[in-house]
Amino acid sequence: MLEFKQVSKQYSDxxxxxxxxxxxxxxxxxxCFIGPSGCGKTTTMKMVNRLIDITEGAVLVDDKxxxxxxxxxxxxxxxxxxxxxxxxxxxxxxxNIVLVGTLLxxxxxxxxxxxxxxxxLVDMPEEYLDRYPHELSGGQQQRIGVLRALAVNPPLxxxxxxxxxxxxxxxxxxQEEFKKLQKELNKTIIFVTHDMDEALKLADKVVIMRDGEVVQADTPDEILRNPANEFVEEFLGRDRLIQGRPDVTTVGQIMEGFPVTVPTGTTLKSAISTMRDRHVDSLLVVDSDNVLQGYIDIELINLNYKKANMVDDAMETDVFSVSGESLLRDTVHKILRRGAKYVPVVDDTHHLEGIVTRATLANLVYDTIWGDGMELDDKVTAAE
Incomplete structure (x- = not known):
């Protein structure tokens, strides 16, 4: 699809x-192209559409x-x-979306x-088509920017x-929305970023550059498991969880398979009894097909107890969830960023499959640092 052949760029200075x-x-x-400022990643991308001219070599798109x-x-x-x-x-x-189509x-x-x-494709209502950019949020505007790039169905x-x-x-x-779109539409993407987490999350291949040269180009997992040199190790960051446990990469590998749930149509009184019996302060709410509908917790019950009788009327329906294929490192960042106690795990049709809790993640970190605990026991024994 795209090939760089002995490509160099030298400026007049x-x-x-x-x-x-x-x-x-x-x-x-x-x-994803990534590297320190001035490494050549943006220049490389801009040579592809000739915003910057190549000095030597050739860039081929579909062999042209x-x-x-x-x-x-x-x-x-x-x-x-x-x-x-x-x-x-x-x-x-x-x-804005069909700007290139107008030019054509x-x-x-x-x-x-x-x-x-x-x-x-991005679940925005049709009435937005008649609005102007200033009427949209930053995230909505960026969605429109992505759609404009897709308008003429470009392969690249x-x-x-x-x-x-x-x-x-x-x-x-x-990021999640766009990665899903890319898979569905089978587009070839050249993506420049300075954020390693973003590159590891999105890319099929990460190209790490330094001083105008490629230091390592490989899958995210391969780079994390086998960094090419000390520069790559430092650039990745030694604190990345996956480096400690290369055998654990996805949410599905560590999720708990049987979260505590209640079905829609459950009374708040019954939900409270379930919480007490199962020693939890929050319940996931599912329908008769085990499709996740929301969650109910003690705080929501307290807020709604006098005006609602059923969990359907008191539950929170805006639930952050992940798939079993989600990368563990991404889920860790999201849980910490949101201050969440847990994250439900769902399949493509939103059927509940499991749950990842902070306790699960804590156990994984302990295993990463101390293994099965024997190393710690040995140190204590030695100290005594």
Missing amino acids: GTTAVKNLNLKINKGEFV DIKEQDAVELRRSMGYVIQQIGLMPHMTIKE KWPKEKKDERARELLK ILMDEPFGALDPITRDSL
Whole structure:
């Protein structure tokens, strides 16, 4: 799909930004470029759509040398998303989404249909099409920026720190949303970031650069298990949980399989009895098909006890959940960031599969540091 052949970029002042880069990226692959400031990652990405010209070597897209293509047509054939979003403030959301389609002289019917189709991908209501960028939140604007990049159905999308300016929770949500979209649509993504957690979460392949050269390019798990050198180790950060336990990588490997639940239609009085009998202060609420509907806890019961009789009327339906395939390192960060006591684990159709609690994570950390406890016992014995 995309290949760099001995690509170098040298500026007129003699600065070499990229040195003899050789790299192959397959169709449908999500590749994150990361490294310290000035390492050449953004320059590398911008050479792909000729925003920056190559000094030596060749970049091939589907075996065609980009230098032999018209630069404007080349850019229109690729999606491009940047941190600043770049929505046109005087245009409606619909007009922003189909901007490239307008440049390509699409008929109005085609533009309207494509805008509606894309908005559904990110679960935004159709009435947003007639709004203007200033009427949307930062996260919603960034969603529109992503949709605009998808509008002409490009096989290749370039993304330059697109989520960097967002708050952590919105950023988490958008990362998950976009990764899911990428898998569904089978797009090839070149993604530049300075955030190692983001790269490890999103990428099929992580390309770590330093001083214009690739230091290591491999899957996230392989890089974490076998960093190429001390620079990669330091750049990853020695505190990453996965480095201590390379055998434990996903939520499904550590989740508890039988969380305490109550079905919809349960009375608050019965829910309180269940909490007392099971020694918990929170319950997950599921329907008759075991689809997660929400949760109820002591605080919600206290707030609603006089005005509600059923858990359906008192439960919180906005529940943060993860899939069994979610990377453990991401879930740890999210639990800590949200201050959550636990996270439900669901499948693709939101059926409840299990739960990950802070206690589970604490046990994993203890195992990582002290193994099965024997090492600690030995040290105590030695001290005595």
